[in-house]
Amino acid sequence: MECRIGCAACCIAPSISSPIPGMADGKPAGVRCPQLTADNLCRIFGRAERPPVCMSLRANEEMCGSSADEALERLAEWEQLTQPENKSKEPLIRPCGAPSP
Ligand code: SF4
Numbered sequence: 001m002e003c004r005i006g007c008a009a010c011c012i013a014p015s016i017s018s019p020i021p022g023m024a025d026g027k028p029a030g031v032r033c034p035q036l037t038a039d040n041l042c043r044i045f046g047r048a049e050r051p052p053v054c055m056s057l058r059a060n061e062e063m064c065g066s067s068a069d070e071a072l073e074r075l076a077e078w079e080q081l082t083q084p085e086n087k088s089k090e091p092l093i094r095p096c097g098a099p100s101p
């Protein structure tokens with residue numbers, strides 16, 4: 001799919017660990033990237049300072065859903081699921097019939 005211009009969910013919901021101009025230690029989850037313009041475009045698109053993770057990200061239906069709200073919701077959920085404290089817990093999908101922890 002094509003990225004929805006002006007959506008910016010992936011510039012807000014996830015944390016980014018690499019430095020971004022204006023956030024030397026990276027970006028916390030749920031915080032607007034300082035490089036987002038008021039109309040939700042990337043101010044440093046195509047420039048070397050843009051984090052590699054941003055350059056490699058591609059829009060896809062599983063992540064982006066059908067609206068910015070849906071993408072924000074999904075990305076926030078993924079952010080939670082990939083937190084270190086959750087990674088060490090039970091697998092997210094248990095075999096059929098497996099008892100709950
Ligand atoms: S969440 Fe998807 S549609 Fe929205 S800005 Fe990111 S890549 Fe584009």
Ligand code: SF4
Pocket residue numbers: 010011012020033034035036041042043044045050051054
């Ligand atoms: S650097 Fe650009 S693409 Fe990356 S999160 Fe910030 S605004 Fe989005």
